[in-house]
Amino acid sequence: MYDLIIIGGGPAGIAAAIYAARKHLRAVLIAEEIGGQSTVSEGIENWIGTPKIHGADLAKSFKTHLDAVKNDFVMLATGERATELTKTPEGMFLAKTKTGKEFTAKAVLLASGASRKKLKVPGADTFENKGVTYCASCDGPLFGDMDVAVIGGGNAGFETALQLLAYAKSVTLIHRHQEFKADPITVAKVTAHPNMKVLRHAEITEVMGDQFVTGLKYLDKNSGETKELKVSGLFVETGVMPNTDFVANLVDLDEVHRVKVDPRNQRTNVEGIWAAGDCTDELYHQNNIAAGDGVKALEDMYLWIKKR
Numbered sequence: 001m002y003d004l005i006i007i008g009g010g011p012a013g014i015a016a017a018i019y020a021a022r023k024h025l026r027a028v029l030i031a032e033e034i035g036g037q038s039t040v041s042e043g044i045e046n047w048i049g050t051p052k053i054h055g056a057d058l059a060k061s062f063k064t065h066l067d068a069v070k071n072d073f074v075m076l077a078t079g080e081r082a083t084e085l086t087k088t089p090e091g092m093f094l095a096k097t098k099t100g101k102e103f104t105a106k107a108v109l110l111a112s113g114a115s116r117k118k119l120k121v122p123g124a125d126t127f128e129n130k131g132v133t134y135c136a137s138c139d140g141p142l143f144g145d146m147d148v149a150v151i152g153g154g155n156a157g158f159e160t161a162l163q164l165l166a167y168a169k170s171v172t173l174i175h176r177h178q179e180f181k182a183d184p185i186t187v188a189k190v191t192a193h194p195n196m197k198v199l200r201h202a203e204i205t206e207v208m209g210d211q212f213v214t215g216l217k218y219l220d221k222n223s224g225e226t227k228e229l230k231v232s233g234l235f236v237e238t239g240v241m242p243n244t245d246f247v248a249n250l251v252d253l254d255e256v257h258r259v260k261v262d263p264r265n266q267r268t269n270v271e272g273i274w275a276a277g278d279c280t281d282e283l284y285h286q287n288n289i290a291a292g293d294g295v296k297a298l299e300d301m302y303l304w305i306k307k308r
């Protein structure tokens, strides 16, 4: 039996695991891999204290740091996916994994992050990280003085476009419908920029390229014609899916399936379960924020566990 189970090996889960080890809590970390979403990034330029680091190197540094402090306090169950979490009649929590392992603990930290909704058209997979990207704040500066496109007509799409307008030669926002989901004020602000273009009623059908993206094809739904647009980068902002299926019947989720937390201490509605990072209804999704949320949760869990 453990003091706590941490589910997820991104910055939220690893930060919490490091703090757990240093506080001599007995923890098990269940994680498919260590590193989290930005492992695939070519260059992370906002991890505080590190001007630039490849995502894979950031993941290695998480593992190195955890190995340096974990001793016998944190047990690693990596390569494992939590598939079920239940409360036992004794008031403990039981996590089951896809390979049939079971772990019991007094408390649980959900740090299972989120997965971006992927663009599902020919070429999108082939050119992922070769012009097709899912993170403007990470990769935007790589597209200085280039023509780029953003897919998505919500606030994320428009805010991404706004960020890109600081570097790019032109930004074309492509939206499937006529009306935008984004706030009218944001739409007005972004579309007023001279380098901004908007294609409404347009459905992307293919990403084209050789080594990197060179353009895309889209269906102009007004005319029924397939047209081409030359761009060097394509930013997909069609939303994220939190990895919360395995707790959907246990903790309160919001309308888009993110775990609802108290932002002061990361507690969920269930006594003994905390959540941190991108799986929560936290407004902003970044590595530093996820790590901070993980630390905040762990500090609160420590006091809770010690009082039991």
Ligand SMILES: Cc1cc2nc3c(=O)[nH]c(=O)nc-3n(C[C@H](O)[C@H](O)[C@H](O)COP(=O)(O)OP(=O)(O)OC[C@H]3O[C@@H](n4cnc5c(N)ncnc54)[C@H](O)[C@@H]3O)c2cc1C
Pocket: 007, 008, 009, 010, 011, 012, 013, 030, 031, 032, 033, 034, 035, 036, 037, 038, 039, 040, 041, 043, 044, 045, 046, 047, 080, 081, 082, 083, 111, 112, 113, 114, 115, 116, 134, 135, 137, 138, 139, 243, 246, 276, 277, 278, 279, 285, 286, 287, 288, 290
């Ligand atoms: C391509 C890309 C580049 C990015 N670049 C930057 C950047 O430059 N700077 C920045 O600040 N942010 C960046 N972000 C955002 C940042 O990566 C996230 O905000 C951050 O990773 C969230 O951390 P997290 O720990 O909450 O979750 P995640 O990083 O999503 O980690 C979740 C972890 O949980 C695991 N997991 C999921 N479900 C289960 C389960 N059921 N059982 C066990 N394990 C599970 C996953 O495998 C993963 O290890 C980027 C995101 C992407 C997609």
